Each structure stands twice: as C-alpha cells, then as structure tokens.
Amino acid sequence: MPRYTSYPTAPHFHDGVQEATYRDWLAALESTVPLSLYFHVPFCAEMCSFCGCHTKIVNRYEPVARYLETLEAEVDLVASALPGRFDAAFVHWGGGSPTMLGGDDWRRIHDHFHRAFSIGGDAEMAVELDPRTATQDYIRALAGAGVNRVSLGVQDFNDDVQVAIRRVQPFAMTAQVVAWLRDEGIDAINFDLMYGLPHQTVDIVLASIDQAISLKPSRIALFGYAHVPWMKSYQKLIDEAALPDAMARFAQAEAAAGALEAAGYRRIGLDHFARADDTLVRAQDAGLLRRNFQGYTADEASTLLGFGTSAIGALPQGYVQNDPDMRPYGAAIAAGRLPTRRGVALSDDDRLRRDVIERLMCDMTVDLDAVLRGHGMPLDTLDADMDGLEPLVSDGILQIAGRRIDITPTGRPFARIAAATFDAYLASSRGRHAIAV
Ligand code: SF4
The missing domain is CATH 3.20.20.70 (Aldolase class I)
Structure with a gap:
C-alpha cells in the first residue's frame, strides 16, 4: 500500500x-x-x-x-x-x-x-x-x-x-x-x-x-x-x-x-x-x-527541487526524478544536461485526488465538497470513489456525513487504505486493511 x-x-x-x-x-x-x-x-x-x-x-x-x-x-x-x-x-x-x-x-x-x-x-x-x-x-x-x-x-x-x-x-x-x-x-x-x-x-x-x-x-x-x-x-x-x-x-x-x-x-x-x-x-x-x-x-x-542521484522534485506542473545511477547522473551534468530520468505531468484529476489524499493523510478528515469547489469541479465528481469507502465504514475505520469523511481514532493506522480509495492509478484499491499496518 x-x-x-x-x-x-x-x-x-x-x-x-x-x-x-x-x-x-x-x-x-x-x-x-x-x-x-x-x-x-x-x-x-x-x-x-x-x-x-x-x-x-x-x-x-x-x-x-x-x-x-x-x-x-x-x-x-x-x-x-x-x-x-x-x-x-x-x-x-x-x-x-x-x-x-x-x-x-x-x-x-x-x-x-x-x-x-x-x-x-x-x-x-x-x-x-x-x-x-x-x-x-x-x-x-x-x-x-x-x-x-x-x-x-x-x-x-x-x-x-x-x-x-x-x-x-x-x-x-x-x-x-x-x-x-x-x-x-x-x-x-x-x-x-x-x-x-x-x-x-x-x-x-x-x-x-x-x-x-x-x-x-x-x-x-x-x-x-x-x-x-x-x-x-x-x-x-x-x-x-x-x-x-x-x-x-x-x-x-x-x-x-x-x-x-x-x-x-x-x-x-x-x-x-x-x-x-x-x-x-x-x-x-x-x-x-x-x-x-x-x-x-x-x-x-x-x-520542491531535488538535487542528487534519485532525487525527486515536485513542481506545480508535475514530478521529476533524477537518474538513480551515479554514472549517467554525473555524465549528464558534465555534459551540461539536467539528469532527469523520469516523472509525471499532473492532470486536473491528479491535482484533485492529490489534495483529497493529502488531507486524509494529514488531517484524518476531508470535506470533499470544499476540495471539489476549490478545484472548480462538479460536486459529484468523486461519488463513484465514495462507494469504495463502504467496507471501511462497516469496519469502523471511517465515518461519513454527506461528503465529509472522518477517519476514526481506531481507524488511523488504516488511513492509507482510505487514501487508496481515491487513487485512480491503483488497480486494486479496495483491499482489506491488514496489509497496510
Ligand atoms: S545504511 Fe541506510 S539506515 Fe544506515 S545510515 Fe545509511 S541510509 Fe541510514
């Protein structure tokens, strides 16, 4: 996870x-x-x-x-x-x-x-x-x-x-x-x-x-x-x-x-x-x-600008990562090139989901309506993802009121499971919580 x-x-x-x-x-x-x-x-x-x-x-x-x-x-x-x-x-x-x-x-x-x-x-x-x-x-x-x-x-x-x-x-x-x-x-x-x-x-x-x-x-x-x-x-x-x-x-x-x-x-x-x-x-x-x-x-x-082998930078436009291997990293710089190896550009959907995931991971709560309004997105944008939260509610990990999600005190160790529900890249984001402890 x-x-x-x-x-x-x-x-x-x-x-x-x-x-x-x-x-x-x-x-x-x-x-x-x-x-x-x-x-x-x-x-x-x-x-x-x-x-x-x-x-x-x-x-x-x-x-x-x-x-x-x-x-x-x-x-x-x-x-x-x-x-x-x-x-x-x-x-x-x-x-x-x-x-x-x-x-x-x-x-x-x-x-x-x-x-x-x-x-x-x-x-x-x-x-x-x-x-x-x-x-x-x-x-x-x-x-x-x-x-x-x-x-x-x-x-x-x-x-x-x-x-x-x-x-x-x-x-x-x-x-x-x-x-x-x-x-x-x-x-x-x-x-x-x-x-x-x-x-x-x-x-x-x-x-x-x-x-x-x-x-x-x-x-x-x-x-x-x-x-x-x-x-x-x-x-x-x-x-x-x-x-x-x-x-x-x-x-x-x-x-x-x-x-x-x-x-x-x-x-x-x-x-x-x-x-x-x-x-x-x-x-x-x-x-x-x-x-x-x-x-x-x-x-x-x-x-955030990252320097050195394998360092990751986080820019408003996306993430970049330097070459993790010393030789190509050094060769690129010696040739006057930035040693960028890979990265990802952020879509509007990525930015929205990143904010939801960050608030859950940091605050243990998120008001989806407030985040969606902040991104200028329709308020039902994440409703399909919300369906994936039901098993976590049954297990006492979350409470949901409207579009407000609260991770319970006992559910805190499983916050990554709740966050994963909003991860559009994770093939199986509905797994049981034991794997995240
Ligand atoms: S081997 Fe790993 S844990 Fe040990 S000092 Fe180096 S980075 Fe830290």
Missing part, C-alpha cells in the same frame, strides 16, 4: 518526462514564490541491514568529494534554468547519510548555494545525521552553515535489536550528540524510531520510547520496518524468525503511540509525534500540514 508521499506515486512516473519537460517547468515558475530544496547524499560508511534507502557504502572520501562537485554543478545548471533568483524557504539534506560530508565541505557548499539561491536567516535548514559518525567539530560546522534542524536515526536503543539490524549506536552516543547539538543552538531535533524490527517486543519498544523522551526531541517519527529482501538485498541478513508478526507489530505501534501521547507529544498524521512548540503542531492546528518525500512537513512551498 503506497505511503502517499506523492500522488501519483513514484511507480507511476515514466520516461516520457525528460530534461526538456523539466526545463519548461522550471522556466515557467514564478520567482516570487519561495522554493524548497532537497539534496540527496547517496553514501554511507557501513550498511545497516534494515535500510530501505538508496545508498552505497564508501570507505574513501574521494567519491564523496567528487559527488559534491557534481552536486554543485547541478545546482548551477538548475539555477540558470530558472527565470530569476529564487528564495529558498526550506532546505533538506537526506540520504544515505549527509554525515559523510566533511566539515569544510559544509562551509564551501553553504557558500556555493547562497550564490545560487537566496536562503534567508529564517529558512529551515534540516539535515539527517548519523550519530555514529558525528563529531563535535562536525556539528559546529553544521551550525556554522546555518543548519537549524537535525534528524537523528535512532531506530531502537536495545542492544540485541541494534546488533540484529547491524547498527550499534548506544544510548550514551545519541545523548552525547544531542548535547552537542544543543550546545551549538540546534534545538529542533527529530528522532527516527522504528517498530517491527527483529527481537522487538512491546516492552523493548516502550523502553526505547522512554529513553528517547528523556532526551526531549521536538519530533519523533515512528516507522514500521518493511521487510522486502527481494528488493533490498541487505535485508537478507535479517533473521526472519526474529521478526514480530503483524499482530505484534500493531501492538508495538499502538503502545509506542500511547506512550508518546501520554508524555505530551501530539500525534501528527499517521506516524509522527511532535512537542507542542514544534512547527508541525502549529501547521496541523492551522490546517497547513503537508506531506512530501520526507514524510510530514510544515513546508508550505509549492515547488
């Missing part, structure tokens, strides 16, 4: 969208509208066996340095394809592991990007950080480059679980990195935690939640481990006998959510939790919560 970080979802991108289309879309952007920028670093120092990311292990800095030069060249190419100089309100570095970059490179890249875009002091500069390789000097370099939000990969603090997923990262190490971040004035700290990992039980998950809460992160993302060894070969290293079954996963997710809410964290969408002072809570209260490739976000920019 898709996670709906985009609509249409990435499997429906196609190679009919290439560089020429992306250049047309860039040229048509309004330079008064701020951008969101995403930079992908496809390298890690060692492979965690649970990983589902697009990354490669390197043990020398030379490929990283070469990649950064290419990334800078890509930024210049895209900036020169834009009709003017744009503000960037949100900047996000993900991977892989951006912690692979050297401290000096952060300073140089910071200067380079400031030449290409106007990145104001109030912009959110977010970086994913691997506590195992972060040093105090490195964190100083991040702060010096203007980074003001950091996401730490944690997963679980239990020793047995960490060994089973080949990511040994003791609690003291994470606590030290959090202290260094706060020393440098970076207090917007996210933790990524997981349930459904090998050897996890409800008690182990709850112990990790307690330890996480003791460090007072501003956000916690709680993801279910997706075991897909036929797609991610490193996952073959995970002992399948040690994986919790579907019921155990559900119990872990619900227990963790309950503990976080009891500790004062607000539940955001499907799998995020935030302190009352976090921007996600303010966005949710204002009805402005959004969903993008990083999950839930307060980022209001209507255009």
Whole structure:
C-alpha cells in the first residue's frame, strides 16, 4: 500500500518526462514564490541491514568529494534554468547519510548555494545525521552553515535489536550528540524510531520510547520496518524468525503511540509525534500540514527541487526524478544536461485526488465538497470513489456525513487504505486493511 508521499506515486512516473519537460517547468515558475530544496547524499560508511534507502557504502572520501562537485554543478545548471533568483524557504539534506560530508565541505557548499539561491536567516535548514559518525567539530560546522534542524536515526536503543539490524549506536552516543547539538543552538531535533524490527517486543519498544523522551526531541517519527529482501538485498541478513508478526507489530505501534501521547507529544498524521512548540503542531492546528518525500512537513512551498542521484522534485506542473545511477547522473551534468530520468505531468484529476489524499493523510478528515469547489469541479465528481469507502465504514475505520469523511481514532493506522480509495492509478484499491499496518 503506497505511503502517499506523492500522488501519483513514484511507480507511476515514466520516461516520457525528460530534461526538456523539466526545463519548461522550471522556466515557467514564478520567482516570487519561495522554493524548497532537497539534496540527496547517496553514501554511507557501513550498511545497516534494515535500510530501505538508496545508498552505497564508501570507505574513501574521494567519491564523496567528487559527488559534491557534481552536486554543485547541478545546482548551477538548475539555477540558470530558472527565470530569476529564487528564495529558498526550506532546505533538506537526506540520504544515505549527509554525515559523510566533511566539515569544510559544509562551509564551501553553504557558500556555493547562497550564490545560487537566496536562503534567508529564517529558512529551515534540516539535515539527517548519523550519530555514529558525528563529531563535535562536525556539528559546529553544521551550525556554522546555518543548519537549524537535525534528524537523528535512532531506530531502537536495545542492544540485541541494534546488533540484529547491524547498527550499534548506544544510548550514551545519541545523548552525547544531542548535547552537542544543543550546545551549538540546534534545538529542533527529530528522532527516527522504528517498530517491527527483529527481537522487538512491546516492552523493548516502550523502553526505547522512554529513553528517547528523556532526551526531549521536538519530533519523533515512528516507522514500521518493511521487510522486502527481494528488493533490498541487505535485508537478507535479517533473521526472519526474529521478526514480530503483524499482530505484534500493531501492538508495538499502538503502545509506542500511547506512550508518546501520554508524555505530551501530539500525534501528527499517521506516524509522527511532535512537542507542542514544534512547527508541525502549529501547521496541523492551522490546517497547513503537508506531506512530501520526507514524510510530514510544515513546508508550505509549492515547488520542491531535488538535487542528487534519485532525487525527486515536485513542481506545480508535475514530478521529476533524477537518474538513480551515479554514472549517467554525473555524465549528464558534465555534459551540461539536467539528469532527469523520469516523472509525471499532473492532470486536473491528479491535482484533485492529490489534495483529497493529502488531507486524509494529514488531517484524518476531508470535506470533499470544499476540495471539489476549490478545484472548480462538479460536486459529484468523486461519488463513484465514495462507494469504495463502504467496507471501511462497516469496519469502523471511517465515518461519513454527506461528503465529509472522518477517519476514526481506531481507524488511523488504516488511513492509507482510505487514501487508496481515491487513487485512480491503483488497480486494486479496495483491499482489506491488514496489509497496510
Ligand atoms: S539506515 Fe541510514 S545510515 Fe544506515 S545504511 Fe541506510 S541510509 Fe545509511
């Protein structure tokens, strides 16, 4: 079941969208509208066996340095394809592991990007950080480059679980990195935690939640481990006998959510939790919560430009994705071409369904009449899709009043099933809900 970080979802991108289309879309952007920028670093120092990311292990800095030069060249190419100089309100570095970059490179890249875009002091500069390789000097370099939000990969603090997923990262190490971040004035700290990992039980998950809460992160993302060894070969290293079954996963997710809410964290969408002072809570209260490739976000920019291998951009006209392979990606940029591999142009129907799906995924409710009016569409446009919701009403996942759909508190884990009902690309969007947990 898709996670709906985009609509249409990435499997429906196609190679009919290439560089020429992306250049047309860039040229048509309004330079008064701020951008969101995403930079992908496809390298890690060692492979965690649970990983589902697009990354490669390197043990020398030379490929990283070469990649950064290419990334800078890509930024210049895209900036020169834009009709003017744009503000960037949100900047996000993900991977892989951006912690692979050297401290000096952060300073140089910071200067380079400031030449290409106007990145104001109030912009959110977010970086994913691997506590195992972060040093105090490195964190100083991040702060010096203007980074003001950091996401730490944690997963679980239990020793047995960490060994089973080949990511040994003791609690003291994470606590030290959090202290260094706060020393440098970076207090917007996210933790990524997981349930459904090998050897996890409800008690182990709850112990990790307690330890996480003791460090007072501003956000916690709680993801279910997706075991897909036929797609991610490193996952073959995970002992399948040690994986919790579907019921155990559900119990872990619900227990963790309950503990976080009891500790004062607000539940955001499907799998995020935030302190009352976090921007996600303010966005949710204002009805402005959004969903993008990083999950839930307060980022209001209507255009996201993606840089680096496999990076996805979301423009008003549609989605574009860069080549995921290093060689063609680098060759395109060296030849002065944008490395667009595929994408999809949005139809009016796509835009309508994207809004309905985003509101369901973010707010757990949607007023279809309001969305249809906003799109200038007849109010009965989605009536046939509404018929598909009946089994979810019978199962207590939804309540429907007129054309208003509310996902019930117990139905929240199944929000993706409700969203899928409006997915015109999904061949079978009427499946039973157990597969989405
Ligand atoms: S989980 Fe993160 S650090 Fe580990 S291999 Fe994947 S991207 Fe790299």
